[in-house]
Amino acid sequence: MSLLEVRDVHTYYGESHILEGVSLDVDTDEVVALLGRNGVGKTTTMRTILQLTPPRKGRVRFRGEEMVGKRTSDVAKRGVGWIPEDRRMFGNLTVEENIRAAVPSGSDMGAAFETAFETFPILEERRQQDAGTLSGGQQQMLAIARGLVGDNEMLLVDEPSEGLAPQIVADVGEALARVSNEVAVLLVEQNLRLALNLADRFYVLDHGQVVDEGDTAAVDPGSERLTRHLSA
Amino acid sequence: MTGLLLQFGPTALLETLIQGLGQAGLYVILASGLTLIFGLMGVLNFAHGAFITIGTYLGAMGLFLLSSPNAAGVGGFLPLLGVFVLVFVGLMALGSLVEFGLVRRLYGRPPIDQILLTFGVATVLQQLAEIFVNLFTGGTSNQAQTPWPEPATYGPAVFGENVTVAGLAIDGVVLMEILVGAVVVAGVYLFLTRTRYGLYIRAGSEDDEMAEALGIDIRRVFTVVFGIGSGLAGVAGTFLIWQSTYDVTVAIGAQALLPAFIVVVVGGLGTFTGTVVAAAVAGFFFEFGVLLSTNVFDFVSLPQMLLFILLVVTLIVRPTGILGEEEVGGH
Structure with a gap:
């Protein structure tokens, strides 16, 4: 049994049929990349797993437990963290408060800060700064830190390199590699090289359906197998 | 303007400032719940006025139960504290129930649906209050609409008198409003931060x-915030018992809702700090209007008119309100 099982999921926005029977698995301690052009349903897959956009049909199981029908906060409490595409910081809250909001009640707050600041020392320097005033790279680090301190077993990471300078992308990639030693990751990433470097396996989505899957070791970013689905 | 002010002595001006602070304290208590609910939930809660009305009557019953007419000294304040706690807890429970049972079903729906729902809740609660008051008093159908002065005679004796502070004659209830207003501001601030x-x-x-x-x-x-907001509305309603500008009738909440909305809009929708600043500005505008209308112009509605001028000027000059980020009507 996989940590996360998505089976024949159909998700709609209004009457638009976005996911047309997506199935995928993520195992414990595994990094799985979800690849595809813009608008094929990658972010919707993450929103469906989190029940932010619940499916009309299909199953989402985490550790064998059905998530469809649960509230998003209940899915999160079971150990599914989300690092969204546009980071979605609480801009008027400080760095410290953003981290604090992500720590489940009853968890060790001191240990959570230690984890966050050990992983991203710059965040400790900016501890009392409003998150909205951080640079894009620092906001991405804070978004990852929030995922880290949430006692999560799995992180859904959506476009972590989007809009970042190349050097910052390398730093973020390094941080995600460290994170992936501790939790399973489902990664959506347009930067193919970064995605294949981090991931063990991949799925390719097209028009709301999984059209290919395999081990990342068996493909390279320029291979015809990937580019036919990913090039515009 | 300076010439106008100079015709009053410094004592009158200082007394007006302190009265304005008291009015600001009342506005903060009236508007805090509205702004907290809008800030978190985006719900413009028209039932707030009904919660104020229920707070007035529940407060009156609490005073009859726990207090005595013109209670002197500390003996007057302890029962009052008990009444505030009773009203806050009672209205918090009612507000939580309304949110849990009704309002939460409309989250994610257009704002007009929530406005219509809370307006409907306000109408039902208002009618229930009217039926209850008429039954309780055994009176005619317009008993609930007739001013009821008796509760104002209960509570600390100092509420009906002027207190001399540093040579200034201040209404006792004004000092209490300043104190409770400050406690509410500090309490909400500490709770939020x-x-x-x-x-x-x-x-x-x-x-x-x-x-x-x-x-x-x-x-x-959401439920907790709706409850706290409703509890604060109830405490504000109890305070209105001693306000000379309000009569205790079932319409008291609807009457008080207007300045509360003005304060929330002037401060900026959903910002608590903005509400505190706007309450201070509105309080001073109101009391300055009282000063002018009693000494210069024979125009009793001037204080209310100044509040509307403040609202109109704010909407023209700064549509987001003093500290708000979203324009009124900008949804």
């Missing part, structure tokens, strides 16, 4: 979906 729930409220105000994805049960937070 020093507690886990406060953190959740501020996070949810910015992005409720992200807060939910972090494991925060935002619906429970």
